[in-house]
Amino acid sequence: MARFELLGTxxxxxxxxxxxxxxxxxxxxxxxxxxTGELMNSRLHGSEDALATLACERLADxxxxxxxxxxxGMGFTLAAALGALGENAEVTVAELVPEVEAWNRxxxxxxxxxxxxxxxxxxxxxDVVQLIKDSPNSYDAILLxxxxxxxxxxxxENDWLYxxxxxxxxxxxxxxxxxxxxxxxxxxxxxxERLRRAGFSVDPITVRAHRPGKGxxxxxxxxx
Numbered sequence: 001m002a003r004f005e006l007l008g009t010x011x012x013x014x015x016x017x018x019x020x021x022x023x024x025x026x027x028x029x030x031x032x033x034x035x036t037g038e039l040m041n042s043r044l045h046g047s048e049d050a051l052a053t054l055a056c057e058r059l060a061d062x063x064x065x066x067x068x069x070x071x072x073g074m075g076f077t078l079a080a081a082l083g084a085l086g087e088n089a090e091v092t093v094a095e096l097v098p099e100v101e102a103w104n105r106x107x108x109x110x111x112x113x114x115x116x117x118x119x120x121x122x123x124x125x126x127d128v129v130q131l132i133k134d135s136p137n138s139y140d141a142i143l144l145x146x147x148x149x150x151x152x153x154x155x156x157e158n159d160w161l162y163x164x165x166x167x168x169x170x171x172x173x174x175x176x177x178x179x180x181x182x183x184x185x186x187x188x189x190x191x192x193e194r195l196r197r198a199g200f201s202v203d204p205i206t207v208r209a210h211r212p213g214k215g216x217x218x219x220x221x222x223x224x
Contacts, residue, residue, distance in 0.1 A: 004029060007107060008021045010099030021103050027110050028074060042111040044204045045076035047183060047218035048145060050207040052080035054220055055141045055181035059191070064088040067175070068139045070128035070161075071095065071146040075104045075112035081143065082118050089120050092127035092139075095144075101125055129161060132173045140175050145183040159181075162191055167198045180223040187219050 004022035011018055018033035028042040052069075059065040064212045065085055069077055070222035072095035081091050093116075095101050101123050103109075104116045116123055124131060126148060150162040162182075170180055180200065184191075187204060195202045209215030 010097050035198050040074050046205045046206045047209050048076040049080040051220050052077045055086050055179050056084035058179050065140040067091045067141045069093045070144040075115050079112040079115040092122045094131045098125050135173045141179040143181045150188045182221040184219045
């Protein structure tokens with residue numbers, strides 16, 4: 001069996017943790033240096049697809065929806081969102097690590113079909129938290145896949161988005177009848193309750209990492 005080859009490295013701003021992009025044939029993997037587990041794998045993106053499709057199907061009656069995605073990753077959430085939205089949509093992706101955008105414009109982009117090159121895509125390199133704070137009443141949907149969920153893995157600052165103030169700030173960035181969607185590696189009943197206390201109707205949906213119906217169970221929260 002072919003071995004993974006290192007294609008590139010990147011440092012997460014403000015933390016110093018190193019990401020490593022590896023390739024084996026047509027399979028890509030992103031790992032955190034010094035750990036044995038994977039952060040992402042191009043063969044396991046069923047839940048990333050679900051994050052986009054579950055949220056964007058609620059925008060079917062919007063003629064020109066504006067969507068914000070927090071975290072580019074391997075581009076699968078972006079690709080699924082573009083596939084579910086019409087030609088007049090605009091999808092902004094906030095990606096903290098500049099090299100991740102470059103990887104998606106290079107060899108890694110082939111895995112998801114180069115969605116960063118779609119004319120409906122806008123990539124903004126920077127912190128999605130700041131973008132949300134600066135964008136009141138701006139988006140029909142906000143899709144957040146920036147970490148491991150309410151229990152941050154790569155960057156502790158991400159935890160704020162799952163607090164009551166973070167939820168309220170994201171809520172303020174939504175247009176009327178907007179949708180919030182969060183990806184998580186596992187269920188967190190306390191987070192479900194925080195969303196409800198913010199006034200949202202909430203549906204935590206269990207999805208699988210690998211399609212069809214295989215792989216680890218992840219959770220998508222839909223809040224509207």
